Amino acid sequence: MATTALLVIDMLSPYAHEDVELLEASAERVVPPLAGLVRRAHGREDVELVYVNDNHGDFTASREEIEDRARKGRRPDLVEPLLPPHDCAFLPKVRHSAFFGTSLEYLLHHQGVEKVILTGQVTEQCILYTALDAYVRHYAIEIPRDCVADIHGDLADAAVRMMERNMRAEITGAGACLGG
Template sequence: MGYRLDPIEPGRTALIVVDMQHDFLAPGAPLESPDGRAMVPRLNETLELCRRAGVFVVFTAHVHRADGSDMGRFADLYPPIAERAALIDGTPGAELYAEVDRRPDEPVIRKHRYSAFFGTDLEMILRGRGIDTVVATGVTTEDCVHATIRDAMFRDFRPAVLSDLCATYDHPDLGHGAMKAAEVHAATLVVLAQSTADVLTSEEFRARLSG
């Protein structure tokens, strides 16, 4: 079992950079992922590789309205969202992290749920460009990256996740035990590799693009 994405055709491939925002990456941010911040230089190298190769690059940003009308269960799950302290559209924290190298012509899909496909025009954009392969990076591995790449697979895109370009944060004990970020990350990748997508490193991705 498992899925292998080979070959990777750059002109039919999109790299989705999920939720690399200040509220996830900045030191002391409400939803901080230190591992996400640490991978930014490596992500930027892969972004440059994709541009040279002709891979379509698209970013996402998880945002909510200040009036709370689109928060749904997120207001129950995440106190910083309920308190309007994180991911509020139009605030600096909701913008892409300043050190992430986004070019002005690369779209930002503003979404309100974990999946970048839910309630957005992402699929129309990808289909309109002849994309059939989706490669996911970003934060967090188990939530928005996971949901986005599963939705991509449900829509019959050829899915992949770059294991060293995704990250998360420590999970507290909510009655089922705590998990460190590295454990959550690894467990999610195991599940994705078995059931959903090709899980490969950025170097493996580079080799398949050039090969």
């Protein structure tokens, strides 16, 4: 059973929204360490690798369609290194939190997960709200700072401080996650 879950949140993006230029700059820095962390996590017995991605309002979209839209979007170079392995869980989401409207809580409970590692985008939105939902569900939280992308750096810094202080999140780096 997995005791830790690595959540990759909203990295399969077509990058076609307001503030996209700000997000792209941050995502460019995040993709290499996050891709390395995903490679280290994949296939480990003690880690549940879970992708949770916005369905962008298309409730009929399959995993393959979400991946395809992202690859055909504005920044395939940010998507390709993070395409999910075929044997990992993939959950479409509809709002900011990875828990809202998904089966994430059931999956984590079923696998015996006690700790979640939150990665992806956007730090001051989806990562923050997912952290709060994880905290109220009594999960330990780890956030590798170099694996979360933001739109507004000042808000992301405040969100990280809130997650550390109010949700007892451990703030680390990709190299420290999963035993480095």
